[in-house]
Amino acid sequence: MKGLILAGGTGSRLRPITHTGPKQLIPVANKPVLEYAVEDLRAAGITDIGVVLGHKGREGIQSFLGDGSEYGVDITYVVQGNPLGLAHAAGCAREFVGDDDFVMYLGDNLLNQGVGRLVENFESGDYAAAIALQHVDDPGAFGIAEVDAAGEVRRLVEKPDDPPSDLALIGVYVFSPAVFDAVADLEPSWRGELEITDALQSLLDDGLAISSHVVDGWWKDTGKPGDILEANRLVLADLDPADDGTVEEGAETKGRIDLREGATVESDAVVRGPVSLGEGVTVRDGAYVGPYTSVGADSTVANAHVENTVIIGGAEIDASGRIVDSLIGSDVSITSADGLLPEGQRLVVGENSDIKL
Numbered sequence: 001m002k003g004l005i006l007a008g009g010t011g012s013r014l015r016p017i018t019h020t021g022p023k024q025l026i027p028v029a030n031k032p033v034l035e036y037a038v039e040d041l042r043a044a045g046i047t048d049i050g051v052v053l054g055h056k057g058r059e060g061i062q063s064f065l066g067d068g069s070e071y072g073v074d075i076t077y078v079v080q081g082n083p084l085g086l087a088h089a090a091g092c093a094r095e096f097v098g099d100d101d102f103v104m105y106l107g108d109n110l111l112n113q114g115v116g117r118l119v120e121n122f123e124s125g126d127y128a129a130a131i132a133l134q135h136v137d138d139p140g141a142f143g144i145a146e147v148d149a150a151g152e153v154r155r156l157v158e159k160p161d162d163p164p165s166d167l168a169l170i171g172v173y174v175f176s177p178a179v180f181d182a183v184a185d186l187e188p189s190w191r192g193e194l195e196i197t198d199a200l201q202s203l204l205d206d207g208l209a210i211s212s213h214v215v216d217g218w219w220k221d222t223g224k225p226g227d228i229l230e231a232n233r234l235v236l237a238d239l240d241p242a243d244d245g246t247v248e249e250g251a252e253t254k255g256r257i258d259l260r261e262g263a264t265v266e267s268d269a270v271v272r273g274p275v276s277l278g279e280g281v282t283v284r285d286g287a288y289v290g291p292y293t294s295v296g297a298d299s300t301v302a303n304a305h306v307e308n309t310v311i312i313g314g315a316e317i318d319a320s321g322r323i324v325d326s327l328i329g330s331d332v333s334i335t336s337a338d339g340l341l342p343e344g345q346r347l348v349v350g351e352n353s354d355i356k357l
Helices: 033-043 058-065 086-092 116-123 178-184 196-205 225-237
Strands: 002-007 048-054 074-081 102-106 109-111 129-135 143-147 153-158 167-175 210-214 219-221 252-254 257-259 270-272 275-277 293-295 300-302 305-307 316-318 322-324 333-335
Touching (some): 033 102, 048 058, 058 074, 074 086, 086 178, 153 210, 196 210
Parallel strands (some): 002 048, 129 210, 275 293
Antiparallel strands (some): 143 153
8 A cells, every 4th residue: 555645735824834845744743743754654664655746845845754764665656736626636646556556645734643544444354445433523524524423524515505414525645546537537626626526426336345444533624824833832731742852050941851862951941841942942041831741953042931832843932022823934933122203193194093001
């Protein structure tokens, strides 16, 4: 069985962070989201992996993954070009997949329990596909599956007005090569895309069976800043921390702290986990780094109070204020505005205004 990771999206909902890099390389607990997908496939015994690329971020992803040998896998790159839907991305990989079954994994997904059970379900019967599902509160916002008591799929519909269930497709699938014929016959949806739910429904219409697996634990789509922060919280809560840095005498540390090589917590700093401090990070005297924060490599935090935040790396934070619930890009400088503020309020006020200062 092969793996196929889709990494061709533009990341428009994560701008401006994605103006300078692909969303799949945004770190969660100081590990790029894409790396989690590779690890999940490898843990399921899948080491021959295709990565589907778009126009944007292609070089960054190829530079990060290389040939895959660093991660114990073999990477082949497939260029999709314009993002014309998940089914289109699958179709672009037909030559790579050949006659093998394959797992298709959206590269901005995070799964708590991996894909092993989904693969087992697929291999347990004569199935054309298998889909990972999770119960959701707002099924009208997802592709939704209707399944029978045995877990076999009966019907699929994309973002329904009247959902047949609350079981949402979460972006991880197993396919036999039969899916390629289904994709070839698709017409674009109202969004101008080839929908994977339409391809799955086509398999059902042809009398082929599809199994399902409701995932254990949590699942996160990391497509928006709030999703990144929530995923960071979830991963840090279960993190097996490293202890490869330095905590100076007098520093106050509490809870689970992932301290990477070269990271330093100075003597008058406070760090309360769960926290991940990347390689070469310095938390200076007087700084506070609070729960559910990841500070990327070669960053410095001084004076500031930082909590529930992802700092991607190379950042210089030296301000006396509180930074909370934030996603901060690479090589950012945040410093104090003390002494720079005007003595009074500067206003441009239109007529008939009512202002309280």
